[in-house]
Amino acid sequence: MISSVTPAAGSPGGGTPVTLTGSNFTQITVVRFGQMFAPSFTVVSATQITAVAPPGSGTVHITVTGSGGTSNGVAYSYVSVPAPVLTGISPASGPASGGTTVTLTGSGVAGATAVRFGSTPASSFTVVSATQITAVAPPGSGTVQVTVTTPGGTSNGVAYSYVSAPVPVLASVSPGQGPVGGGNAVTLTGSGLTGVTAVTFGATSALSFTVVSATQITALAPPGAAGPVQITATGPGGTSSGVTYFYVGVPTLTGASPTTGPVSGGTTVTLTGTSLLGTTAVRFGPTSASSFTVVSATQITAVAPPGSGTVQITVVTPGGTSNGIPYTYVATPVLTRLSPTEGPVDAGTTVTLFGSGLTTTNSVLFGTTPASFTVVSDIWVTALAPAGPAGPVNVTVTTPGGTSNNVVYTRVAAPGI
Structure with missing residues (x-):
């Protein structure tokens, strides 16, 4: 039946x-x-x-x-069906091992029952339309005629050449990482790159590429997800092994400590955030940090350069530039006078210090002895003089902006009988 x-x-x-x-x-x-x-x-x-x-x-x-x-x-x-006609093939060459997908264009190919490379059937083929067929080349050698057979007959032939080309080899990529948004240029080095027809990042084709020589290709990375992918190059000889390329997320800063320092710079600041590996620059406003160390993907230490006012700290990685964290440059405090200028050797005398830049005072010293203190305003601090031997002692205040000049306080011994 x-x-x-x-x-x-x-x-x-x-x-x-x-x-x-x-x-x-x-x-x-x-x-x-x-x-x-x-x-x-x-x-x-x-x-x-x-x-x-x-x-x-x-x-x-x-x-x-x-x-x-x-x-x-x-x-x-x-039925009187006209024989198919082929007008083009792309690409017109491929490796002797076969496997190249070629596109055949022409007319009357809708009912194709066979595609042959010389006398060998295509590994597979797909009728796209009445004017186009895609076919996978079988193994072969030399130059053969590709034909299409339909109920109307067998077409004319278009030439396809089997090329004994080496498989391209990729050895390195520079830079080896870039932003998830893509668009950055990378240089691929290797061998057998002359006839490369495709460069892919994972499963995604490069935005564009240029074969510079048999050993070098430049390519624009497409967008991708954060993490590693394999870059491969395909030529007439086949597809290369991959070289690893990392897509890097845009860095984010979540904190800085301390957030203030002297206008002269030199303060070591610890920055916390995400995607900080590969940092190439740390900036305080427009000025680069004096130095920095990438501790981990979530932490960087940086030495503040000289500056003034409040600036934004940012970090730069292959993934882009982070958001900013404010950092304030504090002027060195200045003392102009104190009152009273003398007191007993015992502790407890309240001394008022006058000057400027005193708002952020974090230490008051009588000589080398710390005193308890209260910041009243930017020009006024009160302190309890600690006990000490009779005689003059230098009083200084310290802020994130540095240590002030000194003013003299004199301890006077109680009279004895």
């Missing part, structure tokens, strides 16, 4: 390969198209036969005959 035939039409000149599906095909000895015998046929299985149509006209019934008798008939039409 025959259930279907594919294709159900072919050229009046015959030669169209058809596939019959049905049942009980094992002992088939004859295949007829109407009264005409098929010039050749193959019993593929108990449910499938392939046969070549003989010349004919109109609509005939295909039957098969075996030891059990003759099957039902299925209709097959001889």
Whole structure:
């Protein structure tokens, strides 16, 4: 029994390969198209036969005959279909090992039943439209003619060359990382790169690339997800092994400590955040840090350069520039006088210090002895003089801006009888 035939039409000149599906095909000895015998046929299985149509006209019934008798008939039409015409092939060359996907363009290819590279069938093919077919080249050598067969016949041939080209080799990429947004230029080095036709980052094609020489390619990275991908290059000889490229997220700063320091710079600031590996610069406003150390992906230490006012600290990585964290430069405090200027050797005398830049005072020293103190305003601090030996002692205040000049306080011994 025959259930279907594919294709159900072919050229009046015959030669169209058809596939019959049905049942009980094992002992088939004859295949007829109407009264005409098929010039050749193959019993593929108990449910499938392939046969070549003989010349004919109109609509005939295909039957098969075996030891059990003759099957039902299925209709097959001889139609005057123009032979397909091929006008182009791209690419027109590939490696001897095959596997290259080529695009064939022309006309009348909609009903293609075969694509051949010379006498060898394509590994696979897909009819895209009446004017285009994609096919995977089988292994081969030299230059062959690619043809397409349809019910209308076999097309003219277009030349395809098998190239004994080396497989491209990639050895390195520089830089080895870039932003997730892509768009940065990288340089690939290796060998056998002359005929490269594609560069991919993971599964994504480079935005563009230029073959500089047999050992170098420049490419623009496409956007990608944070993390590593393999860059590969494909040429007539095949596809290279990969070199690792990292997509880096935009860095983020979440904190800085301390957030103030002297205008002269020199303060070591600890920055915390995310995606800080690969940092190439730390800036305090427009000025680069005197030095910096990347401790981890979440921490950097940097030495503040000289500056003034409040500036934004930012870090720069291959992933971009971070948000800013404010940092304030504090002027060195100045003392102009104190009152009273003397007191007993015992502790407890309240001394008022006058000057400027005193708001952020964090220490008051009488000599080397700390005093308890209260910041009243930017020009006024009160302190309790600590006990000490009789005589003069230098009083200083310290802020994030540094240590002030000194003013003299004199301890006076109590009179004795």
